Amino acid sequence: MSADTSHDTGHDTGHLPINAATDALLPDPGLAEHQWRPTDVDARAEKRAERQVATLFGLSAVATVLFVVFYITLKTGTDGHTFIGLGASNVALGTTLGLALLLIGLGVIQWARKLMGDHEISEQRHPAASSEEDRTATLAALNAGLEESGIGRRPLVRNSLLGSVALLAAPAVVMLRDLGPLPNQVVGEYPGAGLHHTIWAKGTRVVRDVVGTPIKASDIEIGDLFNAEPDGLFDLEGAELQIAKSKAAIVMLRMDPDDIISDVTRNWSVQGIVAYSKICTHVGCPISLNERTTHHLLCPCHQSTFDLADSGRVVFGPAGRHLPQLPLGVDDEGYLIALSDFLEPVGPSFWERNTKSPSEVAKELKS
Ligand code: FES
Known part of the structure; x- marks a missing residue:
């Protein structure tokens, strides 16, 4: 890829223009010959990669479900379960939520590496302001990218990704729920329970x-x-x-x-x-x-x-x-x-x- 470095210096130096001199010293090497990936040329490799990606997203969903199960079932506090001397709840929640996020990230990386379009492009530098023409071209490129990602053609990958991402809302919901009782909710049988009352009563000294x-x-x-x-x-x-x-x-x-x-x-x-x-x-x-x-x-x-x-x-x-x-x-x-x-x-x-x-x-x- 070569860059357009031409500019007007305002002086006639009697030498070659800068871009001409640079081009003479650094000829455009061009692009190396493109190497196709196995998944570009082998339909079975492509299918295998698709299953790998879907498996990673599916495992992420399993980890998210396990997070919720551990959140509900494992005891916390001094009388809680322990695991090699650590609070089992902390270990289980940290591990499962970390895995859920990691597996989605790995799935997306594998998807991009093995299945998305693999075209190399070169682009000349251009003025920063986008013209109408560029915007149209950008939109077209975006649409082409979407097409090449195969998100429309690969419902297995798309749906497993959507499912695993949607399930990530579950940890947020259960943790927000733990912030405290709702204003009208009375938790526990003790005097003055709830936000609307205190233990003061008629006749209390x-x-x-x-x-x-x-x-x-x-x-x-x-x-x-x-x-x-x-x-x-x-x-x-x-x-x-x-x-x-x-x-x-x-x-x-x-x-x-x-x-x-x-x-x-x-x-x-x-x-x-x-x-x-x-x-x-x-x-x-x-x-x-x-x-x-x-x-x-x-x-x-x-x-x-x-x-x-x-x-x-x-x-x-x-x-x-x-x-x-x-x-x-x-x-x-x-x-x-x-x-x-x-x-x-x-x-x-x-x-x-x-x-x-x-x-x-x-x-x-x-x-
Ligand atoms: S807590 Fe803010 S003024 Fe009293």
């Missing part, structure tokens, strides 16, 4: 975080801000404790009752003591920074700011909705209790969650 002691309104001074939990939380263990605590944690503040702006907040408070979810409605960071004079609560992650005197209204930042407030009351012994669970999901928004305003939520409590 409010206790201090860590120590678990119940709280009287008289124990709290104006300006105090502290973390609290539902009574009984610390009776739970392991994953149940973690899940319950991650949703039920609250932050409490006592302010001057005259500072309270919203009626809902006033109705759900006790002598100026309010309780809100501690989980930011943006992406779920625990909130803790209080601006004492404004009763604004700041999330340290992205600076969302909520007004605790006004139903947890967002006054700044990326949070898309207010901080859920826990309705508070007092029991016969004077301890603070919840009047109900939160009346809306706590934490970050998710699809299917309700988008009620605090006053709508309050109406539900009354009814």
Whole structure:
């Protein structure tokens, strides 16, 4: 193949033009004589190659199916199956998914090497911008390539490739499914299961975080801000404790009752003591920074700011909705209790969650 290196230098040097000199030094060697492949000249070799390619795609499909079977049947974790000291699940899933991808790659390589068109072409360099004529020619070449690949004529290869590639969606589906329960799905029989509820319930005493002691309104001074939990939380263990605590944690503040702006907040408070979810409605960071004079609560992650005197209204930042407030009351012994669970999901928004305003939520409590 020779390249057209001609260009206008703008000077008459009195020498040969550059392309003429180059051509004189480096004559175009042309193409070596074409060697036909066995599959180009032997119909049986061609059929054999076709079966080889289809076999590779078929084995890929088997590996994908095995991936799904191992995913469902092999135990993971510390009590799971092991294989030469390694987690058998990891070994099996890695091996089968790797094989599925490798075999498709090998099949495509064999297809190209043995069955696709084997014409050698030479092409002169041309200006980068494509002309209409070139585009037409490109399309024609593309169509010719498709024709030569035999994708239309070789249904066995085509269908086995399509089948093995389509099956590769299965690992993605089963792994995505493992990301967590759907919002309306309640997994497990434990208190506060699911995204819509916590373990707070009517009459549950409010206790201090860590120590678990119940709280009287008289124990709290104006300006105090502290973390609290539902009574009984610390009776739970392991994953149940973690899940319950991650949703039920609250932050409490006592302010001057005259500072309270919203009626809902006033109705759900006790002598100026309010309780809100501690989980930011943006992406779920625990909130803790209080601006004492404004009763604004700041999330340290992205600076969302909520007004605790006004139903947890967002006054700044990326949070898309207010901080859920826990309705508070007092029991016969004077301890603070919840009047109900939160009346809306706590934490970050998710699809299917309700988008009620605090006053709508309050109406539900009354009814
Ligand atoms: S998590 Fe609170 S502002 Fe982003």
